[in-house]
Amino acid sequence: MHYDILEKPDFSLVRVRFQAPGEQLLVESAAMVAKHSSVDMKTQMQGGLLGAAKRKLLGGESLFQNTFTASAAGEELWLAPGPEGDVEVVEMDGQTPIFLSSGAFLASAPTVQIDTKWGGAKGFFSGAGLFLLAAQGTGPLFFCAYGGIHAVDVGPAGYICDTSHIVGFTGGLEYQVTKVGGMKSLFFSGEGLVCRFQGQGRLWISTRNPSGLVSFLQPFRTVQSS
Amino acid sequence: MQQLQPMGPGSLPAPPGSGVAHEISHGPSFAMLRVDLAPGQTLVAEAGAMVARSQNVTMAVKLNASPSAGFFATLKALVIAFIRKFIGGETFIVNHFSASAPGRVWLAPSLSGHVAHRRMNGEKLVLSTGAYLAHVGNLDIQMKFGGLSGILAKEGAFWLEVSGVGDLWFTSYGGIEAVDVTSPFMVDNGHIVGYEGNLTMNIRRPGGGMMGLVASGEGLVCEFTGQGRVYLQSRNLGSLVNWLSPLLP
Amino acid sequence: MRFDIQYRPAHSLAKVSLDPNESVVAESGAMVGMSTNIQMQTQSGGLMSGLKRMFGGESFFRNTFTAANGPGEVLLAHSLCGDMVVLDVPAAGYFIQSSSYIASTPNVSIETKVGGMKTFFAGEGVFVLDATASGPGQVLVGAFGGIQELVCDGSLVIDTGHLVAWDKSLTYQVGKSGSGWIASFLSGEGLVCHFQGQGRIWIQTRNPAAYGQEIGALLPPRSG
Numbered sequence: 001m002h003y004d005i006l007e008k009p010d011f012s013l014v015r016v017r018f019q020a021p022g023e024q025l026l027v028e029s030a031a032m033v034a035k036h037s038s039v040d041m042k043t044q045m046q047g048g049l050l051g052a053a054k055r056k057l058l059g060g061e062s063l064f065q066n067t068f069t070a071s072a073a074g075e076e077l078w079l080a081p082g083p084e085g086d087v088e089v090v091e092m093d094g095q096t097p098i099f100l101s102s103g104a105f106l107a108s109a110p111t112v113q114i115d116t117k118w119g120g121a122k123g124f125f126s127g128a129g130l131f132l133l134a135a136q137g138t139g140p141l142f143f144c145a146y147g148g149i150h151a152v153d154v155g156p157a158g159y160i161c162d163t164s165h166i167v168g169f170t171g172g173l174e175y176q177v178t179k180v181g182g183m184k185s186l187f188f189s190g191e192g193l194v195c196r197f198q199g200q201g202r203l204w205i206s207t208r209n210p211s212g213l214v215s216f217l218q219p220f221r222t223v224q225s226s
Numbered sequence: 227m228q229q230l231q232p233m234g235p236g237s238l239p240a241p242p243g244s245g246v247a248h249e250i251s252h253g254p255s256f257a258m259l260r261v262d263l264a265p266g267q268t269l270v271a272e273a274g275a276m277v278a279r280s281q282n283v284t285m286a287v288k289l290n291a292s293p294s295a296g297f298f299a300t301l302k303a304l305v306i307a308f309i310r311k312f313i314g315g316e317t318f319i320v321n322h323f324s325a326s327a328p329g330r331v332w333l334a335p336s337l338s339g340h341v342a343h344r345r346m347n348g349e350k351l352v353l354s355t356g357a358y359l360a361h362v363g364n365l366d367i368q369m370k371f372g373g374l375s376g377i378l379a380k381e382g383a384f385w386l387e388v389s390g391v392g393d394l395w396f397t398s399y400g401g402i403e404a405v406d407v408t409s410p411f412m413v414d415n416g417h418i419v420g421y422e423g424n425l426t427m428n429i430r431r432p433g434g435g436m437m438g439l440v441a442s443g444e445g446l447v448c449e450f451t452g453q454g455r456v457y458l459q460s461r462n463l464g465s466l467v468n469w470l471s472p473l474l475p
Numbered sequence: 476m477r478f479d480i481q482y483r484p485a486h487s488l489a490k491v492s493l494d495p496n497e498s499v500v501a502e503s504g505a506m507v508g509m510s511t512n513i514q515m516q517t518q519s520g521g522l523m524s525g526l527k528r529m530f531g532g533e534s535f536f537r538n539t540f541t542a543a544n545g546p547g548e549v550l551l552a553h554s555l556c557g558d559m560v561v562l563d564v565p566a567a568g569y570f571i572q573s574s575s576y577i578a579s580t581p582n583v584s585i586e587t588k589v590g591g592m593k594t595f596f597a598g599e600g601v602f603v604l605d606a607t608a609s610g611p612g613q614v615l616v617g618a619f620g621g622i623q624e625l626v627c628d629g630s631l632v633i634d635t636g637h638l639v640a641w642d643k644s645l646t647y648q649v650g651k652s653g654s655g656w657i658a659s660f661l662s663g664e665g666l667v668c669h670f671q672g673q674g675r676i677w678i679q680t681r682n683p684a685a686y687g688q689e690i691g692a693l694l695p696p697r698s699g
Contacts, residue, residue: 006401006403006460007254007400007401007403007460010254010255010338010400010401011254011255011338011339011400011401011460011461012460013400013401013403013458013460030465030468031465032414033413033414033417033458033460033462034405034411034412034413034414034417034456034458035411035412036409036410036411036412037409037410037411037412037449038409038410078403078458080400080417080460080461080462080465081465081469082462082465082466082468082469082470083466083469083470084338084400084461084466103469210470210473211473213470214470214473214474214475217470217474218474218475221474
């Protein structure tokens, strides 16, 4: 399949052009913008009921995913994520796994296996319900973020980043979650948990933090009347 | 108390081909429109869109009824406007900006995205109600009801039909992509900015049987058949809300 | 110190490159990433000035990031989508809308402007900062939307939700936009600021309160 990411980096929009009938793309629920009517869409629980339930409870992804199948060459499928931000695509080579924050997965070819990696116990993400997904295999993997996606090539010197800004990282990186500064800093600094990466690999950081938007919108929500 | 008046035929029509002096900056993500008004020109703009204006530009609130509307149509428009103000959505109250000497008005929509300019020359363009920003000239803007199926589709309840001669500015949430449609094309409701040409729009389920409707997360979709052009926006308020909701305290 | 702003205009990220022992002061919560040799200290002025900031209007905590044992980098961003710009602080100084402030060089003094300024903005928790520098200094401001510099040459009327920063040389008056209560209610315009004099005004091309209201109305209600 052929794909373009338009409107980069502000409101990235993915346009897929299928090259042959039978080509498929697995897409996060509700990410479809448009398609030719002849592209078939099936909703399924990926990996069977147990696999899907595990992913929902642990991975934070919605339970259902859509599989789009082309019926002819030249058909188009347009995708967009919910938040305002960028989309990146990596052609997986079957060797290096990629770990993604839940909520960052947008779409992938069926030849990419997505599994839940239990990173939550270590308090990896300070936000509720955010965990790590592991992607392995070959083919395109599309991921998204609230904000732009900034890639940092991490080397022996390491890198520190705020945990709520982590989009994903490649295998080959070790990570450790810590507080920044001392107790006073934890309360007053405004910085929450940070993650220290070491090793050799690539780290993707989002330039915006969803909890920043959530806090901003909080006063604008209507108050529930009891 | 300010009297509300329906938009009368008082605005001067811009001569064909001349266009109104304007500039769209900071596109495509946070586009802002600046209109340079000549004396006697009136800029009509969505309520709440003003960023700045020269001191000498006056602003008056009006109902955006069709210029040919009679008393009952105006009353209906007023009722709709009040209802929508309370239930949310486009109020279709507008501000009229004019000045006796040259003046500038800066406008911006509330969501991130683009502003597009369209010089209308008698053709018809259908816009989603949220997409209207402003116009100068002799444009007829009619609010059309999308029908019962339109109500189910939430965003599809009301559409605007724009025709006439003048300058029109409309907005998108995210960027705007124009897609030329020649074979049946399905678009998620919340991603439509507008469309034109010889297109028929039908509201449908996206496929996948019953499970597809309930589980797929896609709302209802619009299917376009015929020949024409559809304007897509790259973000969708409904998807933003779905993404945000699990993160809310 | 170098400011390098990437991913403009919507998702702007400021990469601050620090020489050994150089510091940058930043709004709390603005740090996205940093090299491992950066040391962070909260409340460079001590806890008392933090409390003073709290009583001055709202809590306003800042962190000082210093590169130790070599050069370092700090990545900074603010919470809403939009552009950033670095302003050289003139002797006369600037007024800055509080949520637009992201960072500054250590020699720029940032104080909360007191006295009636809470009526300036329709939203809560937003107030005006007074930035002055004793020598060459810079301030990094971020916006919701794009940043546009307007020149006021006599007079200009601007919706207050769109204000980012302006020269202190300008005089201004805040008022309602529409006339009459129905007009104000329906016109959707909030408060406007009538500027007089000569000077520069930086505006943001989106209004956070309008954005918040539009989306907030669609979100599930909160419990309190």
